[in-house]
Amino acid sequence: MRNITFIIVFSLLLLAAFLIPRQAEVAQRADYEYYLNEEHLQKERQELSSRAGFWEKKLEAAPGNFVFQKKLAGLYANGFKLSADIHLLHRSDSLLQEINTRMPGQVGVLQALAANAITRHAFREAESHLREAVEIGANKFTSSLMLADVAMERGNLLEAELLLKDIASDAHFDYLIREVKLHDQSDNLDEAVRTMEKAAGLARVSGDDGILYWALSNLGDMYGHQGKVRKSYETYLEALSHYPAGLHALKGIAWIAFSHDGNTEEAKTILSFLQSVHPAPDYHLMLAEIAAYEGDSAAEQKSKERFIREASRKVYGNMYQSYLCLLKSEGGAAAEALAIAREEVRERPHPMSYHLLAWSSFQTGDKEQALEILEHHVLGKTGEPEALYHAGIILGSSGRKEAARRQLRAAREASFELGPVAAEEIDRRLEQL
Amino acid sequence: MKIKHLLLTALAVTATAMGIVWAADHIDAPAVTSTTSDITDYYAFQSPENADNLVFVANLQGLLDPMATASARFDEQIMVEFNIDNTGDAVEDLVIQAVFRDGKVQAYGPVAPAETGLISRVETDGGLVEAEITQYNEPAIVGSGKGMKVFAGPRDDPFFFDFTQYSEIIAGNASGFNDPGADTFAGTNVLSVVVEVPKSMLGNAATLNTWVESKRKI
């Protein structure tokens, strides 16, 4: 009798183990397996290349036609996003520059040049195009939005706020998403989320699935930052249901599988899919992080080296400077990192760039310099977990234990966002303090 | 033809937020979306089918190549409003408003608006004629009622102009037009709203002042 009861209970438990997914695991392959298929991206690429073909043919028949050149420039820039082929971005730029030289003063061209410059992280160049566009005057709304983008990237929140105040309109998706960014940068995440939800509402009725995907996948990121991992996951899935070729949402799911679920194999599977369809350097970073978590330092090193090799290619210009700086500062090339950080501060005097400057100074052994930069340009000026984390380490090693604890504890709140490796490191540091 | 936003589709901003690895490009602004309110062209003429009617045409979102046309959509936040002044003061006495909901175009009016000018509300007193929005490659779906007809969907851009050469002249790069010229808009499409309405619904004036506006829900 007892045996039978035992067998029944055991069988039930066994059954339950199979039927009920482990509560802790959020990412379930069955939910997103459909999207791990290159066909979705192929379809988008084919559409884009057929569109480019249409305008290329027209341009061939009318060489130098600036209307067709503009169209192509836009399509090539989008092509870069779909394919990670940086040469497309350069082709886009050279078409726009050709127009701008021959027929200067077109606001749309200046705005497109600025957009490309922002993609290349050439913020000062973007700013000069936009200032020219504002001076000319047409479509000031868009110029102001983009100037606000640049101001925020360059750490000038007050300027961004003034620019946006002038054109405030809750009816415009384009405006709302800048407001989101402003809230985010002012460390008001809850307000940023509320505003992004409003923007997603507008995206829903705009009829544009790409825009809706964009809003939802960013909302997914932000729920993650709030620590609402399940909500983040569900939002990524919804984003993908509107745009199955969405790589950013899949990347977010990979991060959930890793950082929340601890399911490194699943995360690696998703990332290897992403790498196979979209050969951008970015994915090596997450792979390095995963390898570190698994204690596989050879794999970690390999991923980091690949990232550095690929992201350092001249064609990328400034795009990956901040990551290169971080990797180099911790990888025995602190002097090189310091040089990059100085350049970053010039291009983008944002608290996060100063944080890089402090961190790489610290890695070269210049604690005093690191502390001074922290105090003047970082502490209290950004709530980015990575800055808090590094600030905590710098402060701790300078004997400022109480301040260090404050920073590290604040960073610890964002452990999902920072990932398990950093979270563990924070705990270790906190114990030592 | 107004060619102020030819390029907005080219805009796609990606500004990488640094710091965290997995959300490297979170918060990058996408292509500017305000173009859904761009009016590219406007026509008003006596109906070729019925001399007792006038036809109003508003075109939006110009220079769509065929693939782009298939995915172009009317924005539900946008109202297209035909304005009719029958007293000669350039202030609208009647409006016909087209809004887009659940895959349909709904045309209200002609009706005297409660308020004139830059702000409008949907004038539901004007009665309603609606039609399914015609999809790309689908035969035109025509809604009718009250003696009116309404259509909304993609069409060939009826405008023809060597806009390119005009711009080259203005930029000082050319001294005159080519012969033959080249229609910059050949082979491209627009999103059209077409409304046909009995003249008797527009008052008694021999001449009307008319114009079209796009308005965004606030």
Place this chain on the structure above:
Amino acid sequence: MKNRLKTGILALMAIALSFTACNEDDPMTPVDDSRYMQEDQMGRPAINTVFVNAGDKDNFNTTEPSKQGAAYADKFNDKLLALNPAYTTNALGLDAATFTSVLATDVLTVSTEGKTTFFDGTNVLTGRALADDVISVELLLIFGGPEGTGNPGLTDDNVDANDKAFLNTFPYLATPH
């Protein structure tokens, strides 16, 4: 999870369907009382493109036609003389000030009693039909002088017709490419 999402989508669809059904039964379904604010407007073809300076375009698009004349007549006059410094009168016999003060109020006049055309040799500005070569008319009035014979390289873009034939029946515009 997928199932839950699916259920959610189905529920949404059900709501959408019931709305549609409602519209079918009662076309007077009340819409919300939202306000709509102007972003763009147009009367005569290409007037904005030709006469409005880049810095004024945003403002011109949101200035009521009844106020455009006062705000823009002088600017249009300057623009006309910048485009064609030798302008005296045009084929309609209008001097610069008269011509531009007409244009600055950007409305399209439409006859309710006869032929509607931008210009057909006889009728002037009684509407705008799809096939009207409006650009060449405007170029002629801007650059052609009193006889319409001045600046021959500038008075016609030599594109005289659309690339696709228009329809004889509603909605008249040709099917998309």
